[in-house]
Amino acid sequence: MALRKVEKLRATKKEINRGAWTVEEDRKLAEAVEIHGPKQWKTIATTTDLNRCDKSCRLRWMNYLRPNIKRGSMSDQEEDLILRLHKLLGNRWSLIAGRLPGRTDNEIKNYWKSHLSKKIEKSNEGISRKEEGSKSGEKTNPSKSTVTGSSEDSKISFDLDDFFDFSNENPSTLEWVSKFVDLNS
DNA sequence: AAAGAGTCCAACCGCGACCAG
DNA sequence: CCTGGTCGCGGTTGGACTCTT
Structure with missing residues (x-):
């Protein structure tokens, strides 16, 4: 499902990539984070050929690529x-x-x-x-x-x-x- | 089957906090 | 102090998917 989204959005990209991330981009980002650490987003954004802004890289990492991310419905x-x-x-x-x-x-x-x-x-x-049913007049318990x-x-x-x-x-x-x-x- | 409405989720945007120089 | 760069957060949006009529 994500792939269809990706293909469509990729078609509109110019210098800065926007829209959904591809598997390849994910891989590159993960590599970059391994090298620079999950803090140097500016560095990661500028030193890789992802053509993504630092914020976008951070968001992708935090919300998707980070280890121990739990997926699926909430208990x-x-x-x-x-x-x-x-x-x-x-x-x-x-x-x-x-x-x-x-x-x-x-x-x-x-x-x-x-x-x-x-x-x-x-x-x-x-x-x-x-x-309302039990009548509004009563005050709430002050304690x-x-x-x-x-x-x-x-x-x-x-x-x-x-x-x-x-x-x-x-x-x-x-x-x-x-x-x-x-x-x- | 088709159209419209509703839901879900990934991603973007703007702003503020923080910090080094 | 002030300023510019960077990062993180919360709000919002866009679009695919699902449900309802």
Whole structure:
């Protein structure tokens, strides 16, 4: 499938290659990264005959060629983790990706937009209907704090106590939480 | 079978942070 | 400090694929 895309896009290239990467380009990039390391993107872009800009090289490496990239659908555990982390961090995709080994920020961002944001919208609708049904007048429990994020998070209001309730979590999942809390404090 | 709508994903763009000189 | 170069991040777009009518 990618190949058809590639052929079409290749036809329009001029000095700077744009569009999908070919297998050959991937190979060259991987070689260059091996030589220069995954930091010297300017060097990699200029010393190879890829005719790609440094950003493009970096992106390709980070999102596709990097070792240990996990492909395929998200597990329930990963999905749950993303939800929690997004509530905590907002649209800090790279930070969220850092907590999900093998997943890229781009992948998580895409997954969020196509799956999770809708899920949340639906569940929020459900909640607001419920609240309307049970009458709006009552105040929320003042002992419970809620957090509201920016931009699209502004739609998301959540309960901190629920968020930090890891009673059902297995120990390995909890490891990062404690580290994270340490870091933040 | 065809057309239109919706979904998914790779890639690009613009901006800000960081750092060396 | 200031400036220019480089890198990383988040938002957005484009196009192929899939589903629905």
